[in-house]
Amino acid sequence: MVGTIPTTSATGGRRSRGPRGFALAFALPMPVWQTLFFVAALLFLIVMTFWSVRNFRVEPDFTMANWVKMLSAGYFQDTYFRTVWYAALAALVASLIAFPCAYGMAFKLSPSFQRIVASSLILPYFTSYLVRAYSWKILLTENGVINGVLGYVNLGPFAMTSNLFAVLVGYMTLILPIVILLQYFSLAHVDRRLIEAAHNLRCGALRTVIQVVIPSARTGLILAATFAFILSFGDFVSPSFLGNNKPPTLSILMVDAVKSGSQWPRAAVVAITMVATLLLVAFLAMAFAYGRKAESR
Amino acid sequence: MMSGRLVTLALRTYLALALLLVFAPIITSFIYSFDADKYAAFPWGGFSTRWYGEALADPDVAKGFHNTIIVAVTSALIATAIGFATAYTDYRYRFFGKNAYLALALLPPTIPAIILGLAMLVFLSRVGLSGALHSIIICHVVYSIPFAMALIRLRLGQMDRDLEAAAWNLGASEWHALREVVLPFTLPAILAALFLAMAVSFDEYAIAWFVSGFSETLPVRILMLLQREVSPKVNAIGSLVFIVSMTLVLVAQVMLVMRAPSQAAANGPRQGAGRG
Known part of the structure; x- marks a missing residue:
């Protein structure tokens, strides 16, 4: 995902020799953290709407019951x-x-x-x-x-x-x-x-x-x-x-x-x-x- | 001419009234934190520091304060580090999908905190991470990254792009140039971001309420107090929290303003050397 086209026009000769890892070290932490704990949480919330509750425990399921029950x-x-x-x-x-x-x-x-x-x-x-x-x-x-x-x-x-x-x-x-x-x-x-x-x-x-x-x-x-x-x-x-x-x-x-x-x-x-x-x-x-x-x- | 001045006066008076409205609850809370009566009424029942005493003696409050400090400091450190990395990426690189990348960084605060709280409770309990201090820390980092990133990105925008390039040309590695050129230049913004992220975490109650389990933070304690009883203790705690938050925000502001002379001195020679 991270192509490195430097926005500087200056000739950074050393830069190309530098490890690719440099760019990734800066670019990756945010998407990793936000995907793991933000996007995944929101997506899982959607999944949760199709689960069911039995004996006060939430169980994996695929039911429309929650949607029907609430929206009606x-x-x-x-x-x-x-x-x-x-x-x-x-x-x-x-x-x-x-x-x-x-x-x-x-x-x-x-x-x-x-x-x-x-x-x-x-x-x-x-x-x-x-x-x-x-x-x-x-x-x-x-x-x-x-x-x-x-x-x-x-x-x-x-x-x-x-x-x-x-x-x-x-x-x-x-x-x-x-x-x-x-x-x-x-x-x-x-x-x-x-x-x-x-x-x-x-x-x-x-x-x-x-x-x-x-x-x-x-x-x-x-x-x-x-x-x-x-x-x-x-x-x-x-x-x-x-x-x-x-x-x-x-x-x-x-x-x-x-x-x-x-x-x-x-x-x-x-x-x-x-x-x-x-x-x-x-x-x-x-x-x-x-x-x-x-x-x- | 006269009517124009009248309009100006009217608008300024109105603005002052609106500001009074905005600050009324803060001032009220401060005044009534010294009220001797249990049930706040008008006029108040005399001066007393009783509620401060009770607030400070309450073990739940002390525990909450302790937890809040741990959460605020840890989440601010992580959020600022990630925020810096994101801001630097945005400053230096262009790549496919950059808008989506930035949206991912900036989106969390646009989702109501209470929904974020539910989503994180449901998710973290599924992966076995809920109900402890680290759960709150994880969530507050998500929430604080945008603030930290925005502040640092603003500062990076003021940096001369040739500075870093000059360091490379003089033989510095990317890491070296980052440490010697970019970090010193952005330091005030990094510190400001740190304090801002701490302030954000320090007041956040909705997410913390959902994911904390029995590890209550101070804002969650306040929420519990408000739900259970009438307690002037809340005013005392609120005033103490207010003072701590204000200190954090003021320090952040001072960091941003102070940079000018010291930075000029620090960067002046280096800039000269880089160009030469």
């Missing part, structure tokens, strides 16, 4: 569409909240401030997401911080946990910083001359944003929303701890199947369905992002 079950179908809906809603809400932030960063901040804000948006990803989700509970519960503050002005208490609002807040904790960053990167690359041209043609500020800025940053904006969808779709923590497992999402179904029964084959069916959905969504989003862009040119 009403609770699975409900959960599937709920999870898609939650993830889509999270992607939409995050994109809407993030856009003014990204716009402000790209156009209304000095470069040094842009860098500070960008790096502070990366920081949360190195804190425990679990702990952040738990903190939201402190903020949102009935006698939590937010209701406590609202109580002083005689408002509330509002029910802000164990519902869709809480789950969405959790998703935002996970995805908002990355959505802002991705949108910011695409807005920062918008050609400023286009905006000036729009202004010179007496195009209003808001209209410039809608008709010039958003179309030019389209690919990045869709990429950001896709990321948000993927992360929310696979998230377990928010629906479990902030939504209190009710109603469940696919990841909760999957965890339950593994942890409380040894139903590995059924969990594998859920997991493979999730991966297939994510691949489809990523594919559609990319087709949409790049296809429409080419069309408008």
Whole structure:
């Protein structure tokens, strides 16, 4: 697989005398490791969906029973569409909240401030997401911080946990910083001359944003929303701890199947369905992002 | 003109609010880690370091911390070594199927960690490798390789391609040139990758939860605490974890920024010699 055509144009005379082993020593470790432990694991997960469980033990088999059982079950179908809906809603809400932030960063901040804000948006990803989700509970519960503050002005208490609002807040904790960053990167690359041209043609500020800025940053904006969808779709923590497992999402179904029964084959069916959905969504989003862009040119 | 300034002000205020929203849970966790009450409420019940005491005295937490350190350090070392080799391959060679090669390196983090966890549990238990610390290490290496590779590849991209060629021309073997030219140049990125990979492993709970068996890491312990009870201990542990992760990330950043003067000094003469 590894032919060695050096990308340097320099005449490395010694190089050809060197052992082939050199190139292989660098090229091989990654594919070996990732094939053994990543690709093989994912492929085996597909195989697992056809195995069966007898006496609480997983046994090799070739049965469609797990697929039929899961895909025809009403609770699975409900959960599937709920999870898609939650993830889509999270992607939409995050994109809407993030856009003014990204716009402000790209156009209304000095470069040094842009860098500070960008790096502070990366920081949360190195804190425990679990702990952040738990903190939201402190903020949102009935006698939590937010209701406590609202109580002083005689408002509330509002029910802000164990519902869709809480789950969405959790998703935002996970995805908002990355959505802002991705949108910011695409807005920062918008050609400023286009905006000036729009202004010179007496195009209003808001209209410039809608008709010039958003179309030019389209690919990045869709990429950001896709990321948000993927992360929310696979998230377990928010629906479990902030939504209190009710109603469940696919990841909760999957965890339950593994942890409380040894139903590995059924969990594998859920997991493979999730991966297939994510691949489809990523594919559609990319087709949409790049296809429409080419069309408008 | 006035309205333009108003819009700018509004956007900046909005951005500040959004940042506050992003950091609210981190700040809350830190504040409530010093709360004397068991059930976090508003206003808080007074200052106390009780939860830190309980967290540090908890043998499960201590064990988890110990396991986390072993897993983080070992997986970071392996992932950085493989990441370097992959980045160097990408930098130097062109070959058939290179896009697939790079996809294989970068793909793992795009699969939800919980699915990766299940896949690895199912697979590793089949080949008899599950339920121990080395299972977590194997999986975290898979997960960290892309981060390590990306950082080192960025740094390699800044290296003058003639440097290595010059070393060859002067009679250095490929290994020798790598050790004397490429490694010193990429050292800051290698160290940064090491710390970044450690930080990634340090916070990962989903995969570790599935494959660890009884060898819990700290994030898995936190998950267990959250599932079982209301415990302000979580805030104390979270704040401690936060400080450790931040230190790792900051060290990684400093490594990347610091390189400039020291590298110029280190490479200056060598570069001159290579060209001459």
